[in-house]
Every structure is written in structure tokens, then in C-alpha cells.
Amino acid sequence: MQTEQDAKCNDVKLHVAVLAGGDSAEREVSQRSGAGVAAALAECGHQVALVDPAVQPIADIAWDDFDVCFIALHGGAGEDGRVQAELARLGVPFTGSGPQACRLAMSKLASKQRFIAEGVPTPRYVLIGADDKLASVARRMFTLGYPVVLKPDDQGSSVGVTIARDSAELAVALAKSRRFGGGVLAEPLVIGREFTVAMLDDRPLPLIEIVSPEPVFSYDAKYNSTLTEYKFDFSLDDASRDAIEAAAIGAVRALGVTGLSRVDVMLDRYSSPWVLEVNTIPGMTSRSLAPLAAARAGLDMPALCDHLVKRCLAAAGVA
Numbered sequence: 001m002q003t004e005q006d007a008k009c010n011d012v013k014l015h016v017a018v019l020a021g022g023d024s025a026e027r028e029v030s031q032r033s034g035a036g037v038a039a040a041l042a043e044c045g046h047q048v049a050l051v052d053p054a055v056q057p058i059a060d061i062a063w064d065d066f067d068v069c070f071i072a073l074h075g076g077a078g079e080d081g082r083v084q085a086e087l088a089r090l091g092v093p094f095t096g097s098g099p100q101a102c103r104l105a106m107s108k109l110a111s112k113q114r115f116i117a118e119g120v121p122t123p124r125y126v127l128i129g130a131d132d133k134l135a136s137v138a139r140r141m142f143t144l145g146y147p148v149v150l151k152p153d154d155q156g157s158s159v160g161v162t163i164a165r166d167s168a169e170l171a172v173a174l175a176k177s178r179r180f181g182g183g184v185l186a187e188p189l190v191i192g193r194e195f196t197v198a199m200l201d202d203r204p205l206p207l208i209e210i211v212s213p214e215p216v217f218s219y220d221a222k223y224n225s226t227l228t229e230y231k232f233d234f235s236l237d238d239a240s241r242d243a244i245e246a247a248a249i250g251a252v253r254a255l256g257v258t259g260l261s262r263v264d265v266m267l268d269r270y271s272s273p274w275v276l277e278v279n280t281i282p283g284m285t286s287r288s289l290a291p292l293a294a295a296r297a298g299l300d301m302p303a304l305c306d307h308l309v310k311r312c313l314a315a316a317g318v319a
Helices: 004-008 026-043 080-092 099-106 108-118 135-142 166-178 217-221 238-255 289-296 301-317
Strands: 015-017 048-052 068-071 127-128 146-152 162-163 186-188 192-202 208-211 229-231 260-268 275-281
Touching: 026 048, 026 301, 068 301, 080 099, 099 108, 099 238, 099 275, 108 186, 108 238, 108 275, 127 135, 127 260, 135 166, 135 186, 146 166, 162 166, 162 186, 166 186, 192 238, 192 289, 208 289, 238 260, 238 275, 260 289, 289 301
Parallel strands: 015 048, 015 068
Antiparallel strands: 127 186, 146 162, 146 186, 192 208, 192 260, 208 229, 260 275
16 A cells, blocks of 8 residues: 555655765765665665765766665765766766856855856955965955955855954954865855755745854854754745845856755845855755755655655656
8 A cells, every 4th residue: 555655755766876974074964964865765665875985986886786876975075076077977867966066066266256247146255365374364354344254165064164253353263264275265244134045956945044143054053053943934025035035046047056955045134135155965964954945845855855866867868
């Protein structure tokens, strides 16, 4: 007899490799995402194997044993396009965006440049090179105005994100962001309300307002804090809601992002939206926002993961 959950999942059963773990700073969260995805796909009747590319190189995986790859890697090679390029080279269908979109989204500088070119509202910025001296950086910060947010160019999940409220705090904040190597992006701190927009291709799912005791939605606030609130039921006029969704749609289109993604948007005190970044592989843990938004739209975790693997197979012309 068909169960209620079976009815939510397509009756085509697949062999799915779930890539999770990896060697980035977000390894632990990726492992939790992978476990959640694997359990959800198994609930839909798929045969699932969790694979950690930090243990088993992608080229060594017996891909003939699998129909599709679900990428649950966060940060590093799993999110900057390198894993996607390798899978494409091997002819393996995979969930999410292609190599180019992932590369653009993972680099905050590349994203900013594309947003500006496509007219997507985003805070102005200054790029700080790895070897730039503090005195030079301090002079350039006055073009932005304090407080400023400092972000490593190529990290996700708010890893390394810090705030300098004045020039006295700049040295410590910059050192924290530089721990991950490479360039650092600085932008003015937008004062207002924070929203996240989970996207299925370029279709926005229900908005979530993030209410955190911290001025920046940090790694700890995302994955560990019990004080962070995620609200679907909030007061917001239709014009502001439409503006947030339009900014999110513009952001994913500007980068060429497909599949499930998440766009972080600030709504300032004048009700203007500002896109902060696009996450091409959003978290899939019990606290993650994209699955919460999908559930609000009627797609629970098994149905969402099932949809994503079937979608990528259809896009690849396999199903």
C-alpha cells in the first residue's frame, strides 16, 4: 500500500551519491547536511551512499554505480565550482548550479561585479588585498564610512565575517577575516531587517526574517545559537516584500544560479533591499533555512531532495 510519504515522492527510484564533508572550514556543517539529505532520499526509497571527497577522491568513485550526485558540500572546492567542473568532466549529473555560477557566487568580489553590472542592489565595497598595509586600508575605509563589515572573499556560512565600528577596531577585525587567506571585501554595515530568500531556480520560496542578537548573522548564530529566531509570520508591506523578492530573483539570474539556492537580503530603514550574497549550496541541516522555506511552501525534506535529484536529471536529459 502506498504511504502518504510515497505519494510525495516520484516513483522512480535512483542510486544517489551524496557528497558531504570535504576539507573546507565548513566541513562539520556539510557532514550534517549530507546526513540530512541521505536520510531524506532514503525515505523516498532511493539507494543512497554518503561519500566524503576528503577521504575518497571524486575521480576514484565508481560513478557507474550511481544515477546522480547530490552535492551537499559547503565552501572550498565543493562550492567554488571545482567539484562541479570535475563531475561535468566525468559526465555525472549533479544537483545545483554549474561550475561558472558556483565560481561567481563563491567569490564575493565576482558576485559584486556581476550584481552591479546587472543592476542588482548591493552595498558598495572596497577590496582589501592580502598584502595591503593597515594604514592604506584605514584610509580607504573612510570612503565607505564606519561601521564596516569585513568578509573573506571566498568563504561561506559567514566564516570570518567581522565588524569594525571605528578605526580603532579595524586591525583586529581585519586580522580575523584574513585568517582564511586571500582578499577581504569591506562594505558598509546595512542597518535594518535581515531576510533570506530560498530559491528554486528563479522562483522565490516564502521569505524568512532572521532575528539575531548579533549585528551580523554569524556562523555561530546560524548553527549553534538558541537565541536566533526565524520568522515566517512578520509584518511587511507588499511593496517591500515585492522589492526583496525582485532583488533575489535578479541576483540568481545575474550569476546564472540554478536549483536550490539562498539569497541573503537586508532591508534598510528606508525600505530599500540590498543583496549581500547568494549561496549556491545552502545548508540542509535541521536548522537550515532553505528546507524550512521549502516546507512552508509544501515541500518537506524528502520531497525537496527528491525534486532536486529529479530536476537535475531532467536538465541533463537523463529523465
